[in-house]
Amino acid sequence: MKNLKFNEPIFVTRPLLPPIEEYEKKLNEIWDNRWLTNNGPLERQLQDKLKEFLDVDNIELFVNGHTSLEVAIKALNLTGEVITTPFTFASTTQAIINNNLTPVYADVDSEYYNLNPDNIEELITDETSAIIPVHVFGNPCDVERITEIARKHDLKVIYDAAHAFGVSVNGTPIGNYGDISMFSFHATKVFNTIEGGALTFSDDDLTYKFKALKNFGITPDKEEVQYLGVNAKMNEFEAAMGLVNLDHVVDAIVTRKELYEKYLECLADLENEGEIKVIRPKKEVDYNYAYFTIKLNSSEKRDYIFEKLPEFNVHAKKYFYPPCNEFPVYDFEKNTPIAKDISDTILSLPIYLSLSVEDVERICKIIELLLRDL
Numbered sequence: 001m002k003n004l005k006f007n008e009p010i011f012v013t014r015p016l017l018p019p020i021e022e023y024e025k026k027l028n029e030i031w032d033n034r035w036l037t038n039n040g041p042l043e044r045q046l047q048d049k050l051k052e053f054l055d056v057d058n059i060e061l062f063v064n065g066h067t068s069l070e071v072a073i074k075a076l077n078l079t080g081e082v083i084t085t086p087f088t089f090a091s092t093t094q095a096i097i098n099n100n101l102t103p104v105y106a107d108v109d110s111e112y113y114n115l116n117p118d119n120i121e122e123l124i125t126d127e128t129s130a131i132i133p134v135h136v137f138g139n140p141c142d143v144e145r146i147t148e149i150a151r152k153h154d155l156k157v158i159y160d161a162a163h164a165f166g167v168s169v170n171g172t173p174i175g176n177y178g179d180i181s182m183f184s185f186h187a188t189k190v191f192n193t194i195e196g197g198a199l200t201f202s203d204d205d206l207t208y209k210f211k212a213l214k215n216f217g218i219t220p221d222k223e224e225v226q227y228l229g230v231n232a233k234m235n236e237f238e239a240a241m242g243l244v245n246l247d248h249v250v251d252a253i254v255t256r257k258e259l260y261e262k263y264l265e266c267l268a269d270l271e272n273e274g275e276i277k278v279i280r281p282k283k284e285v286d287y288n289y290a291y292f293t294i295k296l297n298s299s300e301k302r303d304y305i306f307e308k309l310p311e312f313n314v315h316a317k318k319y320f321y322p323p324c325n326e327f328p329v330y331d332f333e334k335n336t337p338i339a340k341d342i343s344d345t346i347l348s349l350p351i352y353l354s355l356s357v358e359d360v361e362r363i364c365k366i367i368e369l370l371l372r373d374l
Helices: 020-033 041-054 065-075 090-097 143-153 206-213 236-246 249-266 268-272 299-312 337-345 357-373
Strands: 058-062 081-084 102-105 128-132 156-160 180-184 197-201 276-278 292-296 346-349
Touching (some): 020 041, 020 236, 058 206, 065 156, 065 180, 065 206, 090 102, 197 206, 249 292, 249 357, 268 357, 292 299, 299 337, 299 346, 299 357, 337 346
Parallel strands (some): 081 128
Antiparallel strands (some): 180 197, 276 292, 292 346
């Protein structure tokens, strides 16, 4: 098996980077403008282009995805409890808690690992003000049922769409669901602005509030501090990266799809034998192939593969592990067995543009041989 070892490290992800001369042209614009932040011309240009690309009514850009989620929660004046998923990145939970709200965890479904609508209603109380689901690995939640539940109980819905850039459901772009959707443009995402994030929304009145909240609460017209805000403005260097990356993201998704399908082909035998389960996109979804994730049939096998892969210079990730309701820093009820099982057996494998199909074949061969040796 030693001949399968890669000479250079194979990471879980590497960022989409444009030809450097394209970014340099945008840097020259920044130098010419002498405008680095505070609603600069490149940020405004990127906002217009993303509004069109994502096909949404309104969009507001932020310094990162996490802060934009915190601002979204603040803007809706939520109180009490928020029903959310334990199978997500720490950011989702922390944005809720940082707004002095209590996360209440519903379990996830066993097919796509998203918040299960069947488990939401039983958790709704007089203290519940919102639902914050996550489109895990870019696979959309059951948006129709969540909408029905929210309307029935007069709840707000904020989608954590950090993984779902460019995704559509039955032809409807994902940013059009819920009261607000949050996108992350972190370097690890399908589309990046180095760091960065955005909120999409249909209520035009939120534009004024978002502009104020991300600028210390200073309102854009009266220049008065009318809200308790934060400093969450996107800068021009982030916007420059976004503008050039946006020209390449469609081709990047095509390449990701090729790698994804190669993984499916190479891991088919292991899947048919029940050694692994592959998370596939829903049939009605235009997917972005953000992640390739497998579920092993025991935590021991997952941990073994995770620990052995670096010997071949391959690095996978336990994504997400542990579930948020098991973080030592919080004391939450651990009553989500499906999320717990998934978290204990999940493994995200490398997928990024400079990875070749031959690399994927090799990674799959390593995994197959490791599992055969157990």
